[in-house]
Amino acid sequence: MKFAYGVLAVVLISGSLPALSASEKKITINVNNQTVEGYLNNTSIANQVYRMLPFKVSLVSMGVREKYGDLPQQVIGSGPSVKRFHQGDIGYWAPGNQIAFYYYDDGSYIPEPGVVIIGHFDQEGKSIVGDSKSSSLYLSR
Numbered sequence: 001m002k003f004a005y006g007v008l009a010v011v012l013i014s015g016s017l018p019a020l021s022a023s024e025k026k027i028t029i030n031v032n033n034q035t036v037e038g039y040l041n042n043t044s045i046a047n048q049v050y051r052m053l054p055f056k057v058s059l060v061s062m063g064v065r066e067k068y069g070d071l072p073q074q075v076i077g078s079g080p081s082v083k084r085f086h087q088g089d090i091g092y093w094a095p096g097n098q099i100a101f102y103y104y105d106d107g108s109y110i111p112e113p114g115v116v117i118i119g120h121f122d123q124e125g126k127s128i129v130g131d132s133k134s135s136s137l138y139l140s141r
Helices: 044-052 124-130
Strands: 027-033 034-040 055-058 060-062 065-071 089-093 098-102 117-122 136-139
Touching: 027 044, 027 117, 027 124, 034 044, 034 124, 044 089, 044 117, 055 065, 089 098
Parallel strands: none
Antiparallel strands: 027 034, 027 136, 034 117, 055 136, 060 065, 065 098, 089 117
16 A cells, blocks of 8 residues: 655544634535535644645545645644544645545554644545545635
8 A cells, every 4th residue: 555645634533523722723625515624723734734725635545544635835844743543634744745634544554754633624524525536625714
């Protein structure tokens, strides 16, 4: 199995999103005219991505677990990285400066340097992102 380096990963969680804290920023993910709600956390990387909004992402499918694509601008800096994602997480992979949407937790590990979790999106996104044959999505505030 290939691994996508430089991926901003979005992994789906079970159920709907919890109430946002004052530091979290709501986002909207649109795929094939269907909308998924999500949020970005209050980290340097997430804040940089939020300032880029709105933008379109051309998607590449990574097996049955994620779709990812390039960010429109370079992100500066780093953050704490993890080797595992959870369904519903949004993460960032620095080497490729990409965004990915994790819609299924297949137990895979992320290769070095790991992925920085920068947010989440809701359960509905699993079917909208995962089942979609779309080659792009649109992120906005």
